Amino acid sequence: MSVNPQTLVYKQAFKHLNAIDVHLDVYPPSIASVNSTTLSVPAVIYFHGGGLTVGNRQSWFPTWLCNRTTKASYAFISADYQLLPPATGHDIIQDVKDVLSFVTSREFLSQSPDFSGVEAEGAHPGEFRFRIDPEAIAVAGSSAGGTCAYLAAIHCVSPKPKAIVSMYGMGGDFFKTKPFFRGREILDPREFSGYLHPNHGPDTHSDPALQEFASLHSIADSALAYHPQTYHIPGYPANPRMLLPRLYLQLGVFIDYYTGAHENGGLSVSLRDALALKPGFEASDQSLAEFDNLIRALIPVQHRGLFPHLGASRDWPPTVLVHGTEDSAVPIWDSRNLMRRLQVLGVNVELYEVKGREHSFDYETGAEELFENVFDRVEAFLRYHIGRK
Numbered sequence: 001m002s003v004n005p006q007t008l009v010y011k012q013a014f015k016h017l018n019a020i021d022v023h024l025d026v027y028p029p030s031i032a033s034v035n036s037t038t039l040s041v042p043a044v045i046y047f048h049g050g051g052l053t054v055g056n057r058q059s060w061f062p063t064w065l066c067n068r069t070t071k072a073s074y075a076f077i078s079a080d081y082q083l084l085p086p087a088t089g090h091d092i093i094q095d096v097k098d099v100l101s102f103v104t105s106r107e108f109l110s111q112s113p114d115f116s117g118v119e120a121e122g123a124h125p126g127e128f129r130f131r132i133d134p135e136a137i138a139v140a141g142s143s144a145g146g147t148c149a150y151l152a153a154i155h156c157v158s159p160k161p162k163a164i165v166s167m168y169g170m171g172g173d174f175f176k177t178k179p180f181f182r183g184r185e186i187l188d189p190r191e192f193s194g195y196l197h198p199n200h201g202p203d204t205h206s207d208p209a210l211q212e213f214a215s216l217h218s219i220a221d222s223a224l225a226y227h228p229q230t231y232h233i234p235g236y237p238a239n240p241r242m243l244l245p246r247l248y249l250q251l252g253v254f255i256d257y258y259t260g261a262h263e264n265g266g267l268s269v270s271l272r273d274a275l276a277l278k279p280g281f282e283a284s285d286q287s288l289a290e291f292d293n294l295i296r297a298l299i300p301v302q303h304r305g306l307f308p309h310l311g312a313s314r315d316w317p318p319t320v321l322v323h324g325t326e327d328s329a330v331p332i333w334d335s336r337n338l339m340r341r342l343q344v345l346g347v348n349v350e351l352y353e354v355k356g357r358e359h360s361f362d363y364e365t366g367a368e369e370l371f372e373n374v375f376d377r378v379e380a381f382l383r384y385h386i387g388r389k
Contacts (some may be wrong), residue, residue, distance in 0.1 A: 010102040024079035028110030038129040042136035042386040043075040049143030051245025057220040073112040086216040088260035089306040104134040134159035136386040147171035150308035163385035166320040172338030259303045309341045318348040324357030
């Protein structure tokens with residue numbers, strides 16, 4: 001990318017009187033010439049992965065998607081969002097809505113070395129102004145960022161995304177009954193006591209443990225960090241937040257942190273008996289619908305909108321899902337499950353299964369050549385739904 005992004009604060013988040021700035025980066029469209037002082041452009045708004053507990057707008061950055069987006073004369077926007085814990089999915093919904101509202105309510109000033117059009121008033125040579133067209137927004141995400149994209153599909157109304165792109169997105173099925181993270185070691189909860197609600201920690205229901213968990217400060221930027229090769233597990237994550245999704249899934253309590261519902265032992269406790277009745281993927285649409293209704297009845301109404309396949313409706317935007325068949329972090333079942341639910345609703349949805357590939361396959365060395373066909377399909381999907389006709 002030849003143009004550096006513009007970093008902006010799109011909101012402030014508060015918890016315990018502690019305020020944090022939440023940022024986004026704007027990568028301008030590649031514009032050679034325009035006959036207007038302010039250009040209205042499509043945009044792809046991207047949310048990073050990290051299990052909703054770690055990362056920032058530069059983590060696992062999809063260079064292939066950013067480059068293709070800006071070369072198509074769209075803006076590419078990569079946004080931070082509040083992380084679990086102490087945030088919950090409810091905070092993330094608000095962040096996603098705030099990003100879309102922010103980027104469609106202001107002008108951006110950018111510079112292109114190739115620009116030869118009408119310069120903005122008061123601007124330097126080569127600079128131009130642009131706005132995001134609220135009728136031409138796609139929301140994209142990788143892994144946990146896919147959850148953010150799904151939440152945008154459900155909750156963002158004005159502006160409403162015209163398209164959704166999910167790379168091995170998490171959230172197509174929060175109600176798994178089989179273990180995954182194949183080949184990963186079992187984590188010791190005692191090493192993460194500060195991130196555990198007393199329901200799940202080593203000091204169950206102790207007042208100090210509750211106070212420690214309740215005192216966590218808001219965070220929306222937690223950079224990736226790894227131990228050196230000399231560590232006893234070379235390259236092992238050094239930021240404990242990188243391991244929290246695995247820990248919560250290992251304990252079977254991820255949805256407690258996602259919803260913030262820790263009362264009476266947590267939401268996960270009230271769902272466990274019902275999950276034993278979950279039908280397999282080969283079940284009929286009616287059986288799956290009956291199971292959804294059973295789960296929906298057990299989830300308090302204020303939390304139901306956090307679960308994409310329960311909150312999906314016929315006005316869900318056109319969607320493309322991309323997933324490796326050997327994904328051991330987010331099983332391909334998530335995307336297959338969401339696709340099936342959306343198809344029943346009549347939503348325009350496509351799933352591209354990348355055979356033999358693991359999680360984050362698009363960051364492999366030589367990914368542009370290896371997966372050019374898949375990337376081209378995503379690009380064509382975006383061009384059809386938010387490109388200029």
